Amino acid sequence: MKCETDRNLSFPMRNCSGKRQCFLVKEAGFDDMQRNRKSTQPHSEEGGIRAAEYTAKEMKTLLDHVSGMYDLVRVVDPIECRILEFGQDGQVSRKDRCYGIWNANQKCVNCSSALACRTGCHQEKEESFEDRLFHIQSNPVRLKMPDGGSYDAVVELVSIDQKGRGDSAANDRAAENQDYRAARHQAQHDYLTNVLNPDGFSELSREEIVKNPKASWVMITSNIMDFRLINTLFGSQKGNEVIVQNAAELEKIARMGKGVCGRLGGDQFAVLLSEKMYREELLNSAAKKLKEAFSSGQYTFCIHFGVYHVEDPSLPVSVMCDRANTALRTIREDHRETVAYFNEQMMQKSLYEQGIISGFENALKDGQFRMYLQPLVFEDGRTCGAEALVRWHRPDGSVTMPGDFIETLEHAGLIHRLDMYIWECAVKQLQAWDRTPWQDLFLSVNMSAKDFYSVDVYQVLTGLIDRYQVPAGRLRVEITETALLEDPESGNEVIEKLRQRGFLVEIDDFGKGYSSLGLLKDIKADVLKIDMSLLREIEVKKRSRIILESIIRMALALGMEVVTEGVETQAQLKSLKEMGCRYFQGYLFSRPVPAREFEASCLKGEQ
Numbered sequence: 302m303k304c305e306t307d308r309n310l311s312f313p314m315r316n317c318s319g320k321r322q323c324f325l326v327k328e329a330g331f332d333d334m335q336r337n338r339k340s341t342q343p344h345s346e347e348g349g350i351r352a353a354e355y356t357a358k359e360m361k362t363l364l365d366h367v368s369g370m371y372d373l374v375r376v377v378d379p380i381e382c383r384i385l386e387f388g389q390d391g392q393v394s395r396k397d398r399c400y401g402i403w404n405a406n407q408k409c410v411n412c413s414s415a416l417a418c419r420t421g422c423h424q425e426k427e428e429s430f431e432d433r434l435f436h437i438q439s440n441p442v443r444l445k446m447p448d449g450g451s452y453d454a455v456v457e458l459v460s461i462d463q464k465g466r467g468d469s470a471a472n473d474r475a476a477e478n479q480d481y482r483a484a485r486h487q488a489q490h491d492y493l494t495n496v497l498n499p500d501g502f503s504e505l506s507r508e509e510i511v512k513n514p515k516a517s518w519v520m521i522t523s524n525i526m527d528f529r530l531i532n533t534l535f536g537s538q539k540g541n542e543v544i545v546q547n548a549a550e551l552e553k554i555a556r557m558g559k560g561v562c563g564r565l566g567g568d569q570f571a572v573l574l575s576e577k578m579y580r581e582e583l584l585n586s587a588a589k590k591l592k593e594a595f596s597s598g599q600y601t602f603c604i605h606f607g608v609y610h611v612e613d614p615s616l617p618v619s620v621m622c623d624r625a626n627t628a629l630r631t632i633r634e635d636h637r638e639t640v641a642y643f644n645e646q647m648m649q650k651s652l653y654e655q656g657i658i659s660g661f662e663n664a665l666k667d668g669q670f671r672m673y674l675q676p677l678v679f680e681d682g683r684t685c686g687a688e689a690l691v692r693w694h695r696p697d698g699s700v701t702m703p704g705d706f707i708e709t710l711e712h713a714g715l716i717h718r719l720d721m722y723i724w725e726c727a728v729k730q731l732q733a734w735d736r737t738p739w740q741d742l743f744l745s746v747n748m749s750a751k752d753f754y755s756v757d758v759y760q761v762l763t764g765l766i767d768r769y770q771v772p773a774g775r776l777r778v779e780i781t782e783t784a785l786l787e788d789p790e791s792g793n794e795v796i797e798k799l800r801q802r803g804f805l806v807e808i809d810d811f812g813k814g815y816s817s818l819g820l821l822k823d824i825k826a827d828v829l830k831i832d833m834s835l836l837r838e839i840e841v842k843k844r845s846r847i848i849l850e851s852i853i854r855m856a857l858a859l860g861m862e863v864v865t866e867g868v869e870t871q872a873q874l875k876s877l878k879e880m881g882c883r884y885f886q887g888y889l890f891s892r893p894v895p896a897r898e899f900e901a902s903c904l905k906g907e908q
């Protein structure tokens with residue numbers, strides 16, 4: 302018999318007896334559920350699993366779906382030893398005792414479901430009772446309650462065999478077990494390196510931690526600096542070779558320390574190691590070996606490690622990896638450093654970030670995010686448009702600036718929700734100015750690199766201007782230079798489509814990165830927004846003035862309009878005008894302000 306790991310249901314399932322067909326549950330509805338679940342699990346992206354979340358309605362659909370495949374399917378609360386039932390109103394109620402069938406007279410604290418609930422991992426067990434053999438698969442789930450709370454439970458998939466069927470049944474069982482083990486291995490391992498994949502790593506790490514309750518642990522993550530360069534310079538085969546050898550080195554460390562090694566994705570690996578086996582020297586010598594093997598005249602290999610001394614072993618494995626990664630990120634750009642440790646300051650930052658993520662949904666729903674406008678001023682002093690910038694108005698009256706939450710939302714995969722909201726605010730504002738003296742004003746909205754991956758930006762923006770009947774030319778889209786450098790090909794494709802539909806595209810923060818000039822060659826945009834750091838430099842470095850002047854001249858020659866950001870003084874304005882720049886944005890004219898204030902102060906002479 303074959304076994305399948307069903308990604309949509311997010312737990313491995315095996316049909317042991319009775320119904321012997323193999324199956325793969327996939328339905329349109331489940332894809333949607335999975336997507337919804339993802340959005341509630343911001344930390345799962347850096348590796349690791351958590352019990353899948355379901356509403357009562359989703360759970361009912363799931364049970365209907367799998368019930369024909371097993372002799373018994375039910376949801377239990379293994380702590381209370383009760384079967385759960387789901388009402389029409391989404392409420393969950395506890396019903397009969399769940400150990401009544403195979404474990405008639407005991408409360409089973411060691412049953413597979415109790416273990417699954419405690420460890421957060423899929424568990425299996427066989428139980429005999431009255432000449433019958435019960436194969437129980439216990440899959441932890443988290444039920445989302447209508448009041449916003451959650452309830453940890455376990456889905457039990459049970460196959461029942463009559464005992465004493467003779468040798469052939471036993472052989473069948475052995476073959477099934479072998480098949481199952483092979484499939485489980487495949488489901489848990491990475492195809493290229495044969496170390497554990499993220500789900501497998503998370504599952505086995507959790508098992509190790511549960512098996513050794515007294516042990517202390519370190520979680521290590523690794524990342525190769527500029528790994529993409531290896532693929533670009535030497536081809537993907539060489540890239541694979543590096544990954545395989547990297548995996549081998551780390552697995553060696555894990556094996557020596559009775560730990561667990563996994564590949565979290567791309568060039569990222571993780572090792573869970575018992576604290577007493579950990580020595581920094583192990584990581585330094587692995588780094589040295591890899592450096593010797595893969596550095597060449599064109600490329601210097603550099604690997605970084607982040608280390609988290611696990612204080613609370615009940616934390617999800619994905620959170621442990623996140624913390625190790627937080628430490629790693631602090632030395633990511635540094636050739637000289639190899640190992641960084643998660644510390645108290647990072648802990649504070651990570652708690653702050655968790656607060657942002659957990660408060661995000663409500664804040665969005667409650668309208669705590671507000672669009673501010675900062676005028677874009679023509680050389681004659683006229684306001685010709687504005688940039689839409691977000692501010693987070695907290696219930697306690699404080700205002701959080703975008704610099705304090707945008708990056709966190711990007712990492713958590715939530716930024717597109719905020720961006721789409723602000724885009725809609727901007728389009729609504731443009732509609733409100735329709736048939737007023739300000740009907741020719743444009744608004745520029747910011748776009749994160751992550752938006753490209755999360756939503757069809759073109760569809761969303763065209764959908765908005767169609768719905769609110771606003772001409773595309775009044776909405777400008779700002780894409781940062783760094784976003785474009787991340788993936789110039791898809792960036793260019795989206796830009797081309799947007800421009801053809803009539804939107805104006807602006808390259809934001811130009812000059813902040815390093816490869817700016819190359820970008821101009823490849824990307825056709827309408828406006829170049831020069832980052833304020835370049836402007837600041839002209840006051841202290843003569844060479845910077847020459848560079849800025851050349852950039853302005855070059856952009857104009859390429860048919861682009863140029864805007865300089867961060868203009869604060871008359872002297873800067875004068876210099877910029879001399880250099881040929883005609884559009885400006887900065888505190889000299891106005892700080893970003895709410896739309897009403899923008900109308901009252903920035904547009905007062907323009908009615």
Ligand code: C2E
Pocket residue numbers: 675689690691702703704707716719720723747748749779809810833866867868869886887888889893
């Ligand atoms: P940005 O798009 O380059 O926006 C310009 C930033 O420069 C704004 O900061 C603005 O307040 C600030 N600024 C403008 N003139 C001056 C000046 O004369 N002096 C100084 N010191 N600063 C000036 P803000 O509003 O804090 O936004 C920071 C960044 O956050 C933005 O940079 C943008 O990249 C991002 N951001 C803001 N709103 C959104 C949003 O809705 N979505 C996304 N994805 N990013 C946003």
Ligand code: MG
Pocket residue numbers: 688747779809
């Ligand atoms: Mg901008």
Ligand code: MG
Pocket residue numbers: 809810830832866
């Ligand atoms: Mg900018």
